[in-house]
Amino acid sequence: MTGQRDQLVVVSNRVSGLTGRGAPGAQGGLAGALEAVLKRRGGTWCGWSGNERGEFTGDVHINYRDGIRKATIDLEPQDVEEYYNGYANSTIWPLFHCRLDLTRYERNFGKGYERVNKRITDCAAQLIGPGDLVWVHDYHLMALGKGLRMRGIANRIGFFLHIPWPPVRLFSSLPFHERLVSSLLKYDLIGFQCDEWLENFLHYCRKDLGAAVDEQSGRIKYEGVTTHARVYPVGIDFDHFTALADTPEAQEAAWWLRSSTRERIAMIGVDRLDYSKGLPERLDGIGCFFERHPERTHDLVFVQIAPPSREDVKSYRDIRARLERKTRQINDAFSEVEFDPIRYVKRGFSQAQLYGLYRAARIALVTPLRDGMNLVAKEYVAAQDRLDPGVLILSRFAGAARQLDSALIVNPHNPVEIAQAIRAAMDMPLEERRSRWERLADNVRDENVHVWAGNFLHDLESV
Known part of the structure; x- marks a missing residue:
């Protein structure tokens, strides 16, 4: 794509400055970093509101703060239990931090994760203009890139992981691990915080997925799609x-x-x-x-x-x-x-x-x-x-x-x-x-x- 980008669209589990379980009380970490970037560039921030409703409606709540458009959806209690407490924080988080002893593998967790990724994808897809850059964040939304591609979103879409990527032998203990990484490889660019996490990811793509990997450039070719994976050490404002x-x-x-x-x-x-x-x-x-x-x-x-x-x-x-x-x-x-x-x-x-x-x-x-x-x-x-x-x-x-x-x-x-x-x-x-x-x-x-x-x-x- 060429020409000036209309805006930056950030998608993450949490949208800062909002109340609810999914939003932090103080600015710091991911929330503080993204707030600083969007204040400088302007754009849209999309994700879960942190609130629960008895039945999912798909309604998108829009508000404006500090020049940033913030768009959120509410989730059902079952979504929160399976996606947030379950797959994100009882499966992915401990596994990616090498705590296999604390990792829980439950089928409903995976279903809930894919369901909520789809719901947040539907929300984000409504807000992305033809020239926008899309930047998706963290382990909660690894499947979102594939969802956007399936909806015909051809924009440049990047993903940044704020936690470690585990060694191959640990990651391959995850049921349907190939499915998760093949979804990740729908992004144009995947960012990691240090060389070790990038090396673990490239090793998996080459060894277990059979992708064509160029270690020097971080270029990965898989199923006719080219993705780049690189290191971007995050800093403070x-x-x-x-x-x-x-x-x-x-x-x-x-x-x-x-x-x-x-x-x-x-x-x-x-x-x-x-x-x-x-x-x-x-x-x-x-x-x-x-x-x-x-x-x-x-x-x-x-x-x-x-x-x-x-x-x-x-x-x-x-x-x-x-x-x-x-x-x-x-x-x-x-x-x-x-x-x-x-x-x-x-x-x-x-x-x-x-x-x-x-x-x-x-x-x-x-x-x-x-x-x-x-x-x-x-x-x-x-x-x-x-x-x-x-x-x-x-x-x-x-x-x-x-x-x-x-x-x-x-x-x-x-x-x-x-x-x-x-x-x-x-x-x-x-x-x-x-x-x-x-x-x-x-x-x-x-x-x-x-x-x-x-x-x-x-x-x-x-x-």
């Missing part, structure tokens, strides 16, 4: 985030953390409550630190912010109970009359408040067992004082570790390694902290969300 420094919310949050920790070193973790984030393993590492260095108990306070999520899914209720139990055990063993060494905070914070908390924390502990990217690590770097920056401890299994290699990189499964990194961070000289932070900040500043979006959309127009 650096300018917007750092502008929060002078807000009352940020300054009050920083003051609270500094004053409440009573001159002790504050170490922070900020995560959605999820088994992929390695929170119990993180606490094992902190407990190991206190056991190995009892003389440092009074020097460190760890604040873990972990608002609950997906509480309709049993594995998420289990991880919350496990985290609460480990927090109590460590506090029982090491607390004093005047303080507990671990604070577990079960609510979310605004971006401005998080900026202040990051700024006041001398150490950030970002130790997922497996993560597509992890924007918390980048936000922490962006919030630091250039004259007296803190230290980032980062899991080697986060996608961000490929870019942020000046952090202290750890194996999140090894509590001794986490304990050693905590001690190194506490004792790190100012000169080394500055040197490490400068290299991290250069990447976070340069590889921001607008560069990410610009690179992807440029390639989508030109492949």
